[in-house]
Amino acid sequence: MTTQPVSGAALNPRLQEIVDDFRGVPDKDRLQLLLEFSQDLPPLPERYAGHRDRMEPVPECQTPLFLAVEVEPDETVRLYFDAPAEAPTTRGFAAILHAGLDGLDADEVLATPPEFSSQLGLADLVSPLRLRGMAAMLSRIKRQVIQQRAAPRAAQ
Amino acid sequence: MALPQDSAPKFQEYAHPEMIVSTEWVAQHLEDPGLVVAESDEDVLLYETGHVPGAVKLDWHTELNDPVARDYVDGAGFARLMSEKGISRDTTLVLYGDKNNWWAAYALWVCSLFGHPDLRLMDGGRAKWIAEGRPLSTDTPKPAPADYPVVDRDDQRIRAFKDQVLAHLGQPMIDVRSPGEYSGELLHMPDYPQEGALRGGHIPGAKSVPWARAAAEDATFRTRAELEAIYQGEAGLSPDDDVVVYCRIGERSSHTWFVLQHLLGFGHVRNYDGSWTEWGNSVRVPITRGTSP
Numbered sequence: 261m262t263t264q265p266v267s268g269a270a271l272n273p274r275l276q277e278i279v280d281d282f283r284g285v286p287d288k289d290r291l292q293l294l295l296e297f298s299q300d301l302p303p304l305p306e307r308y309a310g311h312r313d314r315m316e317p318v319p320e321c322q323t324p325l326f327l328a329v330e331v332e333p334d335e336t337v338r339l340y341f342d343a344p345a346e347a348p349t350t351r352g353f354a355a356i357l358h359a360g361l362d363g364l365d366a367d368e369v370l371a372t373p374p375e376f377s378s379q380l381g382l383a384d385l386v387s388p389l390r391l392r393g394m395a396a397m398l399s400r401i402k403r404q405v406i407q408q409r410a411a412p413r414a415a416q
Numbered sequence: 417m418a419l420p421q422d423s424a425p426k427f428q429e430y431a432h433p434e435m436i437v438s439t440e441w442v443a444q445h446l447e448d449p450g451l452v453v454a455e456s457d458e459d460v461l462l463y464e465t466g467h468v469p470g471a472v473k474l475d476w477h478t479e480l481n482d483p484v485a486r487d488y489v490d491g492a493g494f495a496r497l498m499s500e501k502g503i504s505r506d507t508t509l510v511l512y513g514d515k516n517n518w519w520a521a522y523a524l525w526v527c528s529l530f531g532h533p534d535l536r537l538m539d540g541g542r543a544k545w546i547a548e549g550r551p552l553s554t555d556t557p558k559p560a561p562a563d564y565p566v567v568d569r570d571d572q573r574i575r576a577f578k579d580q581v582l583a584h585l586g587q588p589m590i591d592v593r594s595p596g597e598y599s600g601e602l603l604h605m606p607d608y609p610q611e612g613a614l615r616g617g618h619i620p621g622a623k624s625v626p627w628a629r630a631a632a633e634d635a636t637f638r639t640r641a642e643l644e645a646i647y648q649g650e651a652g653l654s655p656d657d658d659v660v661v662y663c664r665i666g667e668r669s670s671h672t673w674f675v676l677q678h679l680l681g682f683g684h685v686r687n688y689d690g691s692w693t694e695w696g697n698s699v700r701v702p703i704t705r706g707t708s709p
Contacts (some may be wrong), residue, residue, distance in 0.1 A: 295464050323459065346514060348461035386460050387477040 271376060272368050275360035283378040291385055297359070298352035301341060309341050315342060316404065320396030323347035325354060327397060329404035335366040337405055341397075349386060353377070353394035357401065366405050372398060419451055419508040419533050427539075429640035431681025435674075436637070437510055437536050439545050446470055452503050452559075455542065456513040456523040466552030468512065468545060472501045472559065476519050476667065480526045488569065494530050495564040502559025503535065505567075512538035512545070516631040518671050525670035525687055529569045537674065540636040547634065574673065576660050576686035578694055581619065582701065588657045590647075591618045592627035592672045593664060593692065600705040613696030617705040619662065623651050624707070627668040630675045643680055655682045661694075662688040 271279060282290055307344050308314055308328055315326035326348070328340040339362045342356035377394040422441040427433040445451055446469060453471040455463045463473040474480070479497055482489055489497060503509055509532060513520035517537055524535050538545070546552070571577075576584070591598050600616035618624070629646055632638050638646075649652050659676060661669040666689025676682040695701055 291461060291464065295461050298461065333425075346462060347459050348465050349459045352461065358468060384483075385478065389477065 270377075271363060271373065272360065272371070274364075275372065275376060278356055278360050279376075279379045282382070287381075287385060290381060294352040294356075294382065295348055296387075297355040298348040301343070301351050301355040301358060304340055304342055308342065312342065315340070316400060318393065318397050318400055320393050323350050325350050325393070325397065327400065329367055329401055329408065331405055331408040335409075337364055337366055337369045337401075338362060339401065350393060351391060353391075353397060356380075357394070357397055361401070366409055369405050370402055372402070374398060392416070418506070419445055419448055430679040431640075432678040434534075435536055435678040436539050438539055439550060442468065442510060442512075442538050442545075443550060451508045451510065452501065453510045453512070453538070454501065454503075454523070456511055456519045457542070458513075458515055458519050462514055462542075464554065464556075466554050467542075469551055469553040469555070470557055471512075472557055472573075474501065474511070474523050476522050476526075480523060483507065488526055488614065491530065491566045491568045493572040493607045494569070495566045498532075498564040499679065500559075500561050502531075504562040504564055505600055508534045508536065510536045510538055512541045514542050516543075516551045516628060516635045516671070517541040518627070518668060521674045522667040522670040523684040525574065525666075527674055528574055529571065529666050530567050531570060540634055545629075545636040552650055566708070572679070574582060574686055576662075576688040578688075578698065578701075580686070581660055581662075581688050581690075581695070584658070584660050585619070585702070586621055588659045589619060590625050590651065590653075590659065590661045590669075590672060591622040591663070592625060592661060592669045593597070593618075594626055594639045595624060595707070597664070597692070598624040599707050600703075613664075613692050615696045615703055617696075618692075618709075619695060620704045621709050622662070623709050625651050625672070627671045629707070630672065637675065637679060640679065643675055647676060647680060653682070655680060656684075657682065658684045660686050660688050662691040664692045 282293060285293060312326050315328045318325045318327060323343065326342040328337040331383050337359050341358060343351045343354055374395060383391055421434050422437040424438050427436050442453060453468050454474040455467045456474045456476055457463060460475055480488055511520040511524050518683045520537055522543060524537060528534050598618045625646060630638055630643060653659060659682060661667040661672045666687055669687050673685050673687045676685045
């Protein structure tokens with residue numbers, strides 16, 4: 261099975277390392293790794309905690325997930341995710357994107373291949389339907405990056 | 417040998433009290449031989465975060481579905497799955513899960529296609545077990561493989577296919593999805609089609625009774641009297657009706673199937689598992705939009 265994205269675009273080194281970690285363990289340990297990611301999702305900063313109205317819902321996830329994207333003046337992208345503890349798979353997906361993309365610059369985030377989630381080797385373990393949630397989070401993150409670059413957020 | 421029924425008074429009101437047990441009953445019988453408790457959740461990792469001690473995991477998507485065709489496992493696949501979980505044909509299998517037992521009811525319905533003799537739901541599911549402060553374990557049991565016979569799946573009694581639903585138009589049907597899905601206002605952004613249906617609305621004549629109405633705040637089933645008021649009162653169903661229930665892929669409607677068939681004692685209830693993801697994509701089937709049946 262190839263780990264190269266169809267588009268030929270390379271993954272950034274952090275995402276590549278995550279993919280390698282997932283591909284490097286046997287099937288049965290891959291879910292455990294996803295669970296560990298889910299436990300490491302950072303808590304929300306005060307400005308978002310309890311303020312889902314300031315975040316974007318991602319209805320494609322089976323359990324409601326909320327995300328916020330901030331593009332800083334120097335184009336550094338900051339990502340924030342909110343998903344309940346009862347949704348460890350969704351939290352795990354969010355944590356992978358956080359570990360792989362938070363703090364990168366906008367161009368690097370936008371260069372992430374849309375099919376990146378299919379490289380984790382999770383489709384048979386988690387089901388393709390559930391994986392769609394991660395692809396949806398990535399598209400929404402990219403769309404927000406593009407919009408905020410075009411029209412920077414009002415000073416907060 | 418089958419385990420005793422739960423004698424809780426609430427359950428005795430139901431048509432089939434042998435199909436339901438309380439968290440307390442499960443706690444008392446956890447160690448009994450002949451019992452397997454299985455957790456079935458929407459989230460494929462939730463079991464791993466902690467589950468009823470000794471419970472095995474039964475995943476609707478990766479285990480109960482055929483990996484290629486849109487169908488359930490066949491008799492051989494089901495026998496293999498049950499064997500792996502340490503379940504034999506005479507095991508009392510108690511299912512529970514997240515979201516008001518939504519997925520546990522789905523697993524129970526699939527097990528019913530194979531006629532497993534002793535199936536029960538744990539009332540209130542995972543949420544109630546946790547709310548009562550009962551223990552959770554992250555140890556995964558390694559059951560010794562059990563002997564489970566290959567039993568043909570019976571798709572006649574409790575499962576409906578699209579052609580049968582077409583022939584059923586005009587007869588009682590319940591759409592258990594949310595009001596927005598029922599009326600056809602799909603609440604999503606144009607670029608992100610949800611669950612892949614090309615058309616929105618409902619099957620003509622189907623009444624809307626969102627599935628979660630059958631559950632109380634604590635995720636347990638409502639009482640017999642409350643359920644009768646909803647399904648026989650408001651929705652006008654009668655226990656001798658031939659009823660088809662559906663949702664999006666047949667999971668939420670399994671919950672309603674359980675309520676009608678086992679709690680209210682309806683004689684002929686079929687779950688249309690093709691549901692909206694089949695109907696809403698089919699060519700030239702009738703569709704009704706809006707809030708009326």
